[in-house]
Amino acid sequence: MKLTEKELEIVEIVEKNARIPLDTLAKMTALTVEEAESILKKLEETKVIVQYATIVDWRKIDGHEGVTAMIDVKVTPKRGVGFDEVAERIYRFPEVKSVYLMSGAYDLSVVIEGRSMAEVAHFVSEKLSTLDSVISTTTHFILKKYKHDGTVFDQGDQDRRIVVAP
């Protein structure tokens, strides 16, 4: 679908800041509040905007440390449905945060989030590996997040400029 210049602008702004007040958004795009609201609504209805997400640094919250693992999965594709069927079986598990079909040494990349390493290990050994189509899995635990979805964690973003300059 082709978006107008204003629609595209609104997508770009809310992608970076979903909580921007509507009147601010309207001023930034030189629209009335009603126009901006109606564009937002259209973008939501047509699923151009799929969801408003929040990136949380869980390590900062006591008792919520959690672990994230990326799992390389080799599978046997099925006639007629290729990789789609097995991908769907995998992404329906609530522990699974994302699933991608990959080119290269393995087929699916699966991102899992769990409360502990034991929980992730349990998921891989009991649920993922036991699926018929799954040939092998390689699990990588994420040790530290530096940047996620375009957002740098713990960035020192203080303004280094002098207060008044020509």
Place this chain on the structure above:
Amino acid sequence: MTRATKTYVSETVSRLKPSGIRRFFDLAASMEGVISLGVGEPDFVTAWSVREACILSLEQGYTSYTANAGLLELRQEISSYLSRKFGLFYRPEGEVLVTVGASQALDLALRAIVNPGDEVIVVEPSFVSYGPLVALAGGVPISVRTNGADQFKLRPQQIEEVVSSRTKALILCSPNNPTGTVLNQEDLAAIARLVEKYDLLVISDEIYAELTYDEPYTSFPAVEGMRERTILVSGFSKGFAMTGWRLGFVAAPEEVLQAMLKIHQYTMMCAPTMAQYGAIEALKNGEHDVDEMRKSYRRRRNYFVQSLNDIGLHCHLPGGAFYAFPSIASTGMASEQFAERLLLEEKVAVVPGSVFGASGEGYVRCSYASSLEQLQEAIKRMKRFLSRL
């Protein structure tokens, strides 16, 4: 003459007034928790690929002087940039000079063309250094006052009112610091006719050329007949967010450029080498970053200028740069008093319009090169301040 009555400082320098921005800087810098709209530079850090190219040049040991005029490769890139962007052609070998910021380029331009007593027209409100640089070059700055009701556009009759047989040159700045006003093709063509009529040179400060938001940009030397009469001054500070690199450039007809080069080689030798390698990368691959920054400024401009009008500070929509220049006439205060009280009572730093010349009185310069959150907070505080008056 005894030491008590003798001064070692030259008369020209003694007569120079310190920059009005300086006093304000000292006051604002001494306070905590200030939201600064007083900053004349981007809030972006230079693009990573540019910083990386500079680091690489150091790793490779490129730490010696370059040619006086700058690295030939950089001059070639500048030449092709001017051609790509503005349809101008300058020979990299004789008509392009790399300088230490656009500030040095302005100084060189004036020193290369001004004879003692020559008059140079400065369009007010203007960047703080134009007048003093004219004086340092031995010339006499002659102010032309533009006015807010006309969105601070320079009109030909305003030049006619001040031009004399001593007038040598005119300094243009579009988009303008501090008003953000952009002169379009029609405005420039009208000025060009007078430039020809009175046989003037133009120093066109186009440092903000990358930052225009509503119409395509016209570079002054691209106006018919003006290439031979223009010293085009620009640089990397604003559009490429490279203020601290101190890198600018000049493009001008060979005779003038060579005169500038003569002064440059005795004073600066050459611009910093590693910065020049960064600039090559900026021109080759920086367009996407510049586009992103421009987009961001435009959105913030729209938000900020409309909000100023909403809280009762009338402001025209500036077509370029990153400054809003609202009128504070409704408060009945002088711009310096307004800025000082706003700083002390609400901790928002803006620059009094009077530092940009007498015609800036009644206005303040607010830079919207700050985060949206800061701008929102600044508007909130300014509204509170106004409501108490």
